Amino acid sequence: MGFQESLAAGKFVITSEIGPPKGTHIQEMMADAELLRGRVDAINVTDLQSSVMRLGSLAVCHLLQEKGLEPIFQVTCRDRNRLALQADLLSASVLGIRNVLALTGDYASLGDHPQSKPVFDLDSVNLLKVIRTLEGGTDMVGNALQGAPRFFPGAVVNPGGNPVEAQIIKMEKKIKAGANFFQTQAVYDVGAFEKFMKRVTPFRVPVLAGIILLKSAGMARFMNKNVAGVFVPEPLIQKMAKAGDRVKTSIEIGAELIQDLKGMCQGVHIMPIGWESKVPALLDATKL
Amino acid sequence: MLLSQQKPLEEILRSLEGELKVFILGCSGCAEASGTGGKAQVLEMKGKLEGAGKKITGHTVVDFLCQKALIQSRLRGKAREVKEADSLLVLTCGVGVQAVAAVSGKITHPGCNTLSLGGMRGEWQGSERCQECGDCVLDYTGGICPLTACSKSLLNGACGGTTKEGKCEVDAEMECGWKLIYERLEKQGKLDKLRQMYDAKDHSKMIPPKGLRLSDRWALEQGK
Numbered sequence: 375m376g377f378q379e380s381l382a383a384g385k386f387v388i389t390s391e392i393g394p395p396k397g398t399h400i401q402e403m404m405a406d407a408e409l410l411r412g413r414v415d416a417i418n419v420t421d422l423q424s425s426v427m428r429l430g431s432l433a434v435c436h437l438l439q440e441k442g443l444e445p446i447f448q449v450t451c452r453d454r455n456r457l458a459l460q461a462d463l464l465s466a467s468v469l470g471i472r473n474v475l476a477l478t479g480d481y482a483s484l485g486d487h488p489q490s491k492p493v494f495d496l497d498s499v500n501l502l503k504v505i506r507t508l509e510g511g512t513d514m515v516g517n518a519l520q521g522a523p524r525f526f527p528g529a530v531v532n533p534g535g536n537p538v539e540a541q542i543i544k545m546e547k548k549i550k551a552g553a554n555f556f557q558t559q560a561v562y563d564v565g566a567f568e569k570f571m572k573r574v575t576p577f578r579v580p581v582l583a584g585i586i587l588l589k590s591a592g593m594a595r596f597m598n599k600n601v602a603g604v605f606v607p608e609p610l611i612q613k614m615a616k617a618g619d620r621v622k623t624s625i626e627i628g629a630e631l632i633q634d635l636k637g638m639c640q641g642v643h644i645m646p647i648g649w650e651s652k653v654p655a656l657l658d659a660t661k662l
Numbered sequence: 663m664l665l666s667q668q669k670p671l672e673e674i675l676r677s678l679e680g681e682l683k684v685f686i687l688g689c690s691g692c693a694e695a696s697g698t699g700g701k702a703q704v705l706e707m708k709g710k711l712e713g714a715g716k717k718i719t720g721h722t723v724v725d726f727l728c729q730k731a732l733i734q735s736r737l738r739g740k741a742r743e744v745k746e747a748d749s750l751l752v753l754t755c756g757v758g759v760q761a762v763a764a765v766s767g768k769i770t771h772p773g774c775n776t777l778s779l780g781g782m783r784g785e786w787q788g789s790e791r792c793q794e795c796g797d798c799v800l801d802y803t804g805g806i807c808p809l810t811a812c813s814k815s816l817l818n819g820a821c822g823g824t825t826k827e828g829k830c831e832v833d834a835e836m837e838c839g840w841k842l843i844y845e846r847l848e849k850q851g852k853l854d855k856l857r858q859m860y861d862a863k864d865h866s867k868m869i870p871p872k873g874l875r876l877s878d879r880w881a882l883e884q885g886k
Binding site: 492495496499537540544546547 | 813814815816817818819820821822823824825826828831832840841844853857859860861862863865
């Protein structure tokens with residue numbers, strides 16, 4: 375069963391992600407993807423993550439597809455204008471890629487080419503609209519396409535965003551524009567997430583809670599200070615600070631989190647950020 | 663000089679929907695020179711709005727609307743008329759509209775679109791910026807321009823990069839423009855405006871129409 379079908383069937387879905395390398399050596403990345411085979415419903419492929427120039431998402435999605443792994447094509451508005459975005463969507467379609475995650479994208483100056491000209495010709499809401507327009511058989515300006523693509527578009531939302539009301543309003547716009555699923559920023563505060571889900575459950579669009587394994591107490595504190603919308607509660611930080619075996623404790627925390635979130639949302643999206651090899655152990659511990 | 667062009671009356675009336683009493687502001691700087699917001703155009707607009715059933719509580723022309731101190735002193739003398747109004751209609755460039763919105767605390771509607779003049783700027787002294795996009799969106803963003811206040815010029819709300827302190831991911835010193843817009847609309851009880859789906863910008867509107875490019879004014883600006 376594919377990703378879309380699993381969500382439709384009400385299965386608790388799991389997605390994870392891989393990041394393309396800077397360069398052409400893809401062995402390590404493909405090995406990371408293999409670790410996820412049979413364990414996840416789909417694999418996100420990041421699009422020049424953190425605005426760092428690397429191998430493109432579209433080619434990697436195609437490689438996954440060839441290996442029988444289901445990709446989610448992440449597309450940001452940072453580097454392509456509306457012509458290039460539409461062209462890449464058509465390209466994805468002919469390669470058999472259905473799942474698309476529409477994102478605004480980090481600002482260009484945050485990455486390794488701060489001299490570049492940021493594009494942002496479209497925003498995430500309009501990108502979703504364009505996906506639906508192409509499906510309808512025309513381009514953005516109404517010209518007929520010879521053959522229309524089919525997609526399963528998704529988007530992101532930050533349940534810890536400040537103010538959360540603004541996040542929810544934008545989420546509604548994304549749904550109106552065509553988003554069929556959401557993946558979230560990393561969640562650690564189960565209570566706050568539960569409140570968020572109470573607000574958005576009436577929208578009846580599946581939400582996959584973001585999971586990032588805590589590598590250390592320091593990482594947790596860093597995220598609390600610097601990462602938008604992420605809040606790691608103090609007891610979890612203390613647990614990591616006192617851990618004898620950090621990996622073991624981290625996986626325990628992650629598994630407990632997933633168990634707690636399971637009744638609230640429709641799945642989880644695990645972002646390994648370097649800990650790709652720990653994902654199977656996390657899923658074992660969660661019994662997923 | 664900032665070249666402007668009045669928005670179609672239907673668009674102005676649409677933005678004034680649900681509001682009966684309006685105060686009109688014009689500018690004797692660039693807007694007067696553009697023939698869009700001088701005294702004559704303010705009076706003309708007054709007539710048009712009254713014809714559409716609006717009550718004009720008052721009007722004034724300030725030189726220049728991009729200077730917040732000037733706006734403040736001028737509006738002090740019109741405090742009663744401004745207070746009585748449900749909203750303000752501002753016939754000038756995007757900088758002037760934003761300056762009025764910032765100073766007045768009132769719901770502020772742009773009456774003009776600001777067109778690109780290829781780099782020449784007006785008299786602005788403050789923090790407001792106008793990108794001369796030719797299709798002013800200030801009506802729906804509480805009088806704060808998302809094209810210039812948001813690093814990514816987003817039209818449909820903040821990205822995920824607003825920091826915990828409400829700053830932009832690009833620069834810790836810079837306020838998130840969409841947070842400012844949210845707070846302004848919240849204060850005005852107009853958060854519903856955020857729900858509007860805003861289409862991708864038509865960048866071809868940045869180019870001034872041929873008629874304007876051929877005007878004497880345009881020629882003067884080009885130094886011909």
